[in-house]
Amino acid sequence: MKLSELFTKTSKDIPVGETAKNAQLLIRAGFIFKDSAGVYALLPLGLTVVENLKGIIRKEMNSLGAQELLMTTLQRKEIWEQTDRWDDNNVSCWFKSKLKNGAEVGMAWSHEEQITNMMRLFIASYRDLPVNVYQFQTKLRNETRARSGIIRAREFLMKDLYSYSRTEAEHQAFYDSVTAAYLRVFDQVGLGDRTFLTFASGGDFTQFSHEFQTITPSGEDTIYLHRGKKIAINEDVLDDDVLKKLELDRAELEKLLAVEVGNIFSFGGVKSAQLGCYYSDEDGKQKPVILGSYGIGVTRLMGVIAECLADGNGLVWPANVAPATVHLIFVGNDDTVIKAATDLYHQLQAANVKVLYDDRVITAGEKFADADLIGLPYRLTVSQRTIENEQFELKPRTIKDTKLVTADEVIKILATKNAN
RNA sequence: CGGGGUGUGGCGCAGUUGGUAGCGCGCCGCGUUCGGGACGCGGAGGCCAGCGGUUCAAGUCCGCUCACCCCGACCA
Numbered sequence: 001m002k003l004s005e006l007f008t009k010t011s012k013d014i015p016v017g018e019t020a021k022n023a024q025l026l027i028r029a030g031f032i033f034k035d036s037a038g039v040y041a042l043l044p045l046g047l048t049v050v051e052n053l054k055g056i057i058r059k060e061m062n063s064l065g066a067q068e069l070l071m072t073t074l075q076r077k078e079i080w081e082q083t084d085r086w087d088d089n090n091v092s093c094w095f096k097s098k099l100k101n102g103a104e105v106g107m108a109w110s111h112e113e114q115i116t117n118m119m120r121l122f123i124a125s126y127r128d129l130p131v132n133v134y135q136f137q138t139k140l141r142n143e144t145r146a147r148s149g150i151i152r153a154r155e156f157l158m159k160d161l162y163s164y165s166r167t168e169a170e171h172q173a174f175y176d177s178v179t180a181a182y183l184r185v186f187d188q189v190g191l192g193d194r195t196f197l198t199f200a201s202g203g204d205f206t207q208f209s210h211e212f213q214t215i216t217p218s219g220e221d222t223i224y225l226h227r228g229k230k231i232a233i234n235e236d237v238l239d240d241d242v243l244k245k246l247e248l249d250r251a252e253l254e255k256l257l258a259v260e261v262g263n264i265f266s267f268g269g270v271k272s273a274q275l276g277c278y279y280s281d282e283d284g285k286q287k288p289v290i291l292g293s294y295g296i297g298v299t300r301l302m303g304v305i306a307e308c309l310a311d312g313n314g315l316v317w318p319a320n321v322a323p324a325t326v327h328l329i330f331v332g333n334d335d336t337v338i339k340a341a342t343d344l345y346h347q348l349q350a351a352n353v354k355v356l357y358d359d360r361v362i363t364a365g366e367k368f369a370d371a372d373l374i375g376l377p378y379r380l381t382v383s384q385r386t387i388e389n390e391q392f393e394l395k396p397r398t399i400k401d402t403k404l405v406t407a408d409e410v411i412k413i414l415a416t417k418n419a420n
Numbered sequence: 421c422g423g424g425g426u427g428u429g430g431c432g433c434a435g436u437u438g439g440u441a442g443c444g445c446g447c448c449g450c451g452u453u454c455g456g457g458a459c460g461c462g463g464a465g466g467c468c469a470g471c472g473g474u475u476c477a478a479g480u481c482c483g484c485u486c487a488c489c490c491c492g493a494c495c496a
Contacts, residue, residue: 012457015431110496144493
């Protein structure tokens with residue numbers, strides 16, 4: 001893609017009133033557009049990042065044997081009344097509206113009820129189980145106050161996975177496999193070294209749920225981390241009993257701020273029973289299906305990556321998340337330099353390297369600044385002094401030093417770095 | 421939902437005791453530049469958030485509404 005043709009442009013100005021670093025950078029770099037508080041549109045660069053994240057997550061979900069589907073945003077009141085979660089006093093984040101005939105509908109903030117209601121039609125026998133399905137769906141939540149940029153939005157993209165199992169043992173095995181898959185996802189998106197499995201409140205259903213918390217000073221949650229064991233406890237559930245159960249010594253825990261990037265939850269058979277989702281076991285007896293729910297906030301994840309990995313000059317994307325692999329620029333407006341850069345652009349494209357080519361005739365400073373702001377993994381510079389020896393200057397985004405390489409060498413280095 | 425703040429060209433802002441709106445960035449044209457957000461000259465662009473008052477006269481004073489931001493509560 002040529003930068004001159006890319007929608008949209010970068011900006012020097014920090015958006016006023018936007019205090020969250022993730023949103024400031026993503027807006028300035030042209031990845032997102034803020035429509036209103038907590039409501040952000042994805043522009044081409046941001047959408048590409050989201051699609052890359054979805055690709056990483058999708059691969060892991062499929063490897064668990066889960067199947068992708070897509071539920072609806074409009075949801076029926078009657079279903080949510082069965083679990084007593086329609087009432088605004090019980091769930092405060094509902095957006096609600098009415099059909100022309102007066103019937104009330106809700107906008108999806110979660111899909112546990114809706115999807116379990118649907119499952120009643122497809123689960124009759126133990127032979128129909130287990131079933132694991134997931135989706136990438138927009139969630140709408142009427143937060144009383146949006147904040148933290150795209151980390152806490154009113155409208156956001158979530159990957160939600162639901163597991164339907166026969167027994168607690170079958171459920172637990174799947175639950176554990178999801179835990180491992182989630183850790184692999186956070187590893188792949190560059191947050192592995194700072195994201196930890198965290199014990200959190202299990203609500204009415206189990207003692208614990210598990211969160212995946214990414215450590216960052218701008219975090220909203222407080223966790224207590226045991227670095228050696230790589231597990232943490234959410235402040236909300238920390239007490240002596242919990243410490244004993246998890247065999248942790250309070251003195252060995254670090255108190256840290258973190259953002260929840262994933263959450264996994266066991267519902268047992270309670271919700272299934274409320275919604276009438278039963279199956280017949282081998283002995284012919286009706287039993288409620290064991291339900292698990294597993295979420296990753298995809299757009300939030302983009303925000304957390306931006307927030308955690310950025311430096312003073314702009315965004316920093318891991319190679320398999322970045323909207324392209326290399327940011328190609330030329331310095332000076334000499335025809336031979338421009339031709340050399342354009343030739344290299346075509347060579348990179350032919351070699352399947354994802355390249356963003358800054359073909360604008362502007363000052364070098366602007367190009368360097370934009371390259372740093374957008375944050376692709378590599379910057380490739382063409383100038384009079386590099387082409388003298390038919391070489392180009394290659395610089396990783398996070399490393400200060402540059403090195404001169406030939407076109408063949410560039411392609412060799414970059415061809416393996418593409419996002420999935 | 422409590423407390424505080426802000427709404428003026430696309431963006432960021434200034435606007436004095438009320439007298440008919442200006443600056444920077446960006447944008448358009450021409451020229452000079454070209455390794456870290458260059459410079460000169462010439463342009464375009466505004467019902468001053470909305471509604472209603474006071475006044476000969478309102479961006480400015482008063483009232484209401486809306487939107488946005490910050491702190492807190494909430495985040496199933």
